[in-house]
Amino acid sequence: MNTDQYQVRRATPDDVPTLMEMRAEAEQWLAEMGVDQWSDPDLGERAVQGWLEKINRGRTWVVTRSGRIAATISRDRADTDFWREEDVLHDAFYVYKLIVARSEAGTHLGARLLDWASVIAAAEGKSWVRLDVWRNNKGLQKYYEKQGFSHVRTEAPSHRLSGWLGQRPAGTVLHPDLLLPTIHVPLPSNLGTELAAIRAETTALASRVAQLRTALDATSTPETGTARWTYDQTQEHLFALDCSVQSAIRAITDVETEAQKLPEPTDLAWASAPRQ
Known part of the structure; x- marks a missing residue:
């Protein structure tokens, strides 16, 4: 298979109708297997709002092939209905709304998206990729176990x-031979040069x-009157300007110091889409 046929991009609000169609398709497929996951109409309305919220925060991606959406995946914070503080909540990439179009059956696209999330999680220095599954969806639980997931526990x-x-x-x-393309938005290569130029200016x-x-200070001025008042105001504003400029120099120096700690533009840490 030519892996270049798949592309990954951030989802947009215009994608939501297609995503809901994929969700309905998944509902039907699950129903045929005797699983009622996502069959609640009210849950469907909440799904629309949930997708829009994640899309607006840059937390949903779609995989496309020949311009058509083939799959979607979202990430978000840990769901504290399930995950606990002792799980070290910040130390994981949390997968949500992973759906693959039935037309992509047999392509391992779902597994490849999990690899995609795993690569990004590692690049971000996280220890885990985590997800939650409906308690009655035994088939999906077994699927994730085949994808290398260990059952942590079941919350109810x-x-x-x-x-x-x-x-x-x-x-x-x-x-590894079927890795999906990552969204690589690297640090500007001239960041250090630009900061140095700003500091010099x-x-x-x-x-x-x-x-x-x-x-x-060396100017002779009247001791009283409008000219004196204007002179004092000018001195006061120049002093404030001097303080502001000195503060700006310190801030720029701090930025330069922190920027030196950032990964190189070629580092995989820049592989995930911008996170707001």
């Missing part, structure tokens, strides 16, 4: 139908402001 809050919790180590890749500005203050 009365207001939720999901709760089978699984995780696998970040960086686990089961299909700001330092030069500080020097000019200091020279103006010195010149103004």
